[in-house]
Amino acid sequence: MCIKTTMRIGIDVGGTNTDAVLMEGHRVIDWYKTPTTPDVSTGITTALKNVLEQTDTSVDRIDGVMIGTTHFTNAVVERKRLMPTAAIRLGLPATECLPPMVDWPPDLREAIGNHTYLAHGGHEFDGRTISTFDEGEIREICGQIKDQGVRAIAISSVFSPVSPEFEQRAAEIVRDEIPEATITLSYDIGRIGLLERENAAIMNACLGDLARAIVRSFEGALREMGIDAPFYLSQNDGTLMGAEYAEKYPVFTFASGPTNSMRGAAFLSGAKDAAVVDLGGTTSDVGMLSGGFPREASVAVDIGGVRTNFRMPDVYSFGLGGGSIVKRSPLQIGPQSVGYELTTKGLIFGGSVLTTTDVAVAGGLVDIGDKEAVASLDKDFVETVLEAIQTKIDVAVDRMKTSAQPIPVIVVGGGSILVSRPIEGASEMIKPDHFSVANAIGAAIAQVGGETDRIFALAEMSRDEALDQARQEAVGRAVAAGADKETVEIVDVEEVPLTYLPSNATRIRVKAVGDLRLSQGE
C-alpha cells in the first residue's frame, strides 16, 4: 500500500563518510556521499541538502528519516569517548570468584576506569533472595563512585530477568546520591547469563555521553534542514528505534552497520546466499547472507573483545579501509586510519599521509583527487600494496566461509575502490548499482518492531494459548510502532519459567517485525 510511494531518506554515518540515499518505495532515486564531520551534524546536513537539491525534492515530501551509525561500536573498538563507568553487581556472597569485567581486554577495562563493586542482593532461580539488599552498602558504594567523579553506572543483579526488584531499588538510591548519573540496568539490556548481560550493561552505560551528543547532533541536523518527518535509528536486528530510546540504549545500535549493509546488499543484488564484504573508511566487515538475511552468530558475540549475548549478525571486522594509513618499511596497512580526514590528509587531496586510497589512485583503480600527487610512487611498490590489500580481503572472506566451496561475494561500501582483482574463493564478485551506499539503503528499507515481555500464568491457560496471546500482543505493538499489519512476522520467541510464582508462571518474550507504514507526504 503506502510502501510504494513513501519517500524515505536513509543515512549511514560511518567513521569516514556520511551517506544519504533518497528512496521512493523500493526505488533508489539518488544518493550523496560526504566526509563525516567531527560534529557529525554538519556532515548529515551536507548529505541531506545535496541529495534533496540534486533531485529537486522539497523537505515536506519526506515521510521519514532513518539513520544507521557505527559511532558506538567504533567508540568501544577504539576505546575512545567512553565515560568512566562503575559496575555494581548485586549477589554477594555468590559470584565473587569472577568479578565484573574479569575477562575484559585490560586496555578497555582501563579506558573506563576499572571501577567494580560487589554488593549483597541478587535472587535465586526461584525468586528467593540470595542475601538481603543493603541500602547502606549501596549508599557507601555511591559515595566511593562520587569521590572518583564517575557518573556512568551499570547495575546488574543475579537473576534480574526473573526479578528486577534489586536493580530498580539500587537505581533509586544511585539517583538520590548521584542525581547526574547515567544508569543502565542489566535486565533492560540482556537475558540470562550474568557475565554477558553485565558486560552489555557496562558497555551501554559507558556510552551515555556519546549517545546524548550523537542523537542531539542528528536532531540538530534535521531541524536545520526544516525536516520534521519522524526520525529513527537502526538497531542490531535491522529494525528501527525512536531517538529517545536510542539515547538510553546505544548498545542496541552495535551491529546496525553490518546488518544494514547486508540487508542493503541483499536488496540490491537480489542474491540470497552469499558473502557480503562491506569496505569502509577505517574498518571493513564480512558477513554471510543465508536466505537473504544475515547469518546470526549462535554463541556469544564479541564486541571489542568483550563477550555478550546479543542476537547479532555473525560478522568479522578487520582494520582495512579507504583511509587506512600505509607505512613503508616494514610494509603495514592500517589499522590506523585518517578516517573522515581523508579529504584533507590524503596525498591526492593535498595532504601528507599515504593512504590506501592514494595507492588505489596511483594504481589506476579510481580517479579522484589529484593523481599527479601520487604519480611519483614507485610502480612496484604500488603493486605490492594493492596485492597486500587484496590478500587482507581474501583472508577475511575465507575466514567467514564454512567450506572451501566458492560462493558469490557481494562487495559494497565506499572502500570497494580498493579491490583490484577477483577475490580468492569467490565464484563470482557482485558489485551492485549503488554499492557505495548499500548501508544507507539498508537503513532506509529497515522495518519496525514491537515486543511483548511479560508473565503468563500457565494454570489459567495452556502454553499454546499463552504463546498465541504473546504473539498477538507483539504484532499489536509492532503495528502501534508504525508497522504495516500485513507485513508483520514473528522473529523471536523466548521463555523463562518462573517457578516461584503460584499458578505455574512463565515469562514470555516475543518480537514481531514489519515494514514501516509511512503516511504519504502532502
Add this chain to the structure above:
Amino acid sequence: MRTFYPENIEDVALGAAVLGTGGGGDPYVGKLMAIQAMRKHGPVTLLDLDEVDDDSLIVPSAMMGAPTVMVEKLPKGDEIIKAFQSLEAYLGRKIDATMSIEAGGLNSTTPFTVAASLGLPLVDADSMGRAFPEIQMVTFTLHGISATPMAMADEKGNSAILNTISNRWTETFSRSITIDMGCTAMIALYSVTGRQLKQAAIPGTISFAEKIGRTIREAQAAKKDVIAAVMAVTGGFRVFHGKVVDVQRRTERGFARGEATIEGTDECGGSSLTIRFQNEHLVAIRDGEIVVSVPDLITVLDAENGEAITTEGMRYGYRVVVLGIPVTPKWRTPAGLEIVGPRYFGYDVEYVPVEERFG
C-alpha cells in the same frame, strides 16, 4: 604426567562440551574459573591412572546443580575448599589427589580449579565418560563403591556431610540440598584408593576431551569440515540436521528439564526431531520414534562452526547437526543399563546401540 597451564584449558573445555550432551553446564564459566585459579595459584599436574599410588586417597570434585542456574549464579570461589576440608576432617586423613567425576561439560574444568587452589595433582580419568544428570550414574556404582561420605558447600558458608545406604539415596538427598542451596553446590564425594580407581574409573577422559577440543580448533583454522572431524575423533554418527524451531525449558526439582524441536533441512526436510533432556539429552525422537537414547551420547553441534551447544544455549533459529556417539562399553552391560538406560528415565524401549541404527 603432564603439566597443565591456563592456555591448555581452552581445548579441554571445548571438547568437554561435546561430551556434555547438552548438559554439564556452561563451559565458559568453568573455563574462566579454572584459568583464574591457575593464574593465581600456579599450573596443575595431570597424572596418568597408572602413575597413581595404590594406597593414595583420591577424591573427585564437582559442581552440582542446574546448568540454567550455573550461568547466572556464579560461585564465591572457596566453596570447594570448604567441602574438601570438611571431608578431610571427617575422614581423618589428607586427600592426595582430585579428579573429574564427569568429563562432559564444566566438571571437566572444575577439578582444575580445585587442584590449583589446593595444590593437588589431578588424575586423567573420570567416572562417566560423558555427562549424566544424577549422582549415582558413575562407574564407581557398578563396582560397589559408595558415594558417601559426601561433602557439600554453598556460597553462603553452609556445608553438609552425607552418609547414605546407597548411591541412589545420595542423589535424592544431595539433590534436595542442592535445590535449597539455590540449585548450585560444590561437592566432594566417591573417595577412592588408587587401587579402586584403577579398577573402576574410565581412564584418559581429560586428555580425550582435550583431543576433541584441539580437533575442533584445528579443523576450524584449516577450514576443514569440523563436523566430520568431530565424528572421526569420537566415532560418532550424523543423526539429523536442521533448524531449531522450539525450545521448552523449565527448572524442575533441581534439573533443567524440557525438549527442543528441530525442523529438518535438505535431506532431513519434511522430518522433525525432538530431543528430550534432563540437564543432558536423553532421547532423540524422529517423527515419533526414538532413534537414539541414553547411554549413548546425543550431542548438538552448531552447523557452521562445529561447536557443541548446551541445552540452555539452544535458541530458536539456530542451524544444528545432531550426532550420536557410542558410549563407553561399561555402560552397555545389563548392570550399566539399569542405572543409565532409557527405562531408568521413563522411556519404555529397549536400548539400541547407535551404531546399529546409523552405522
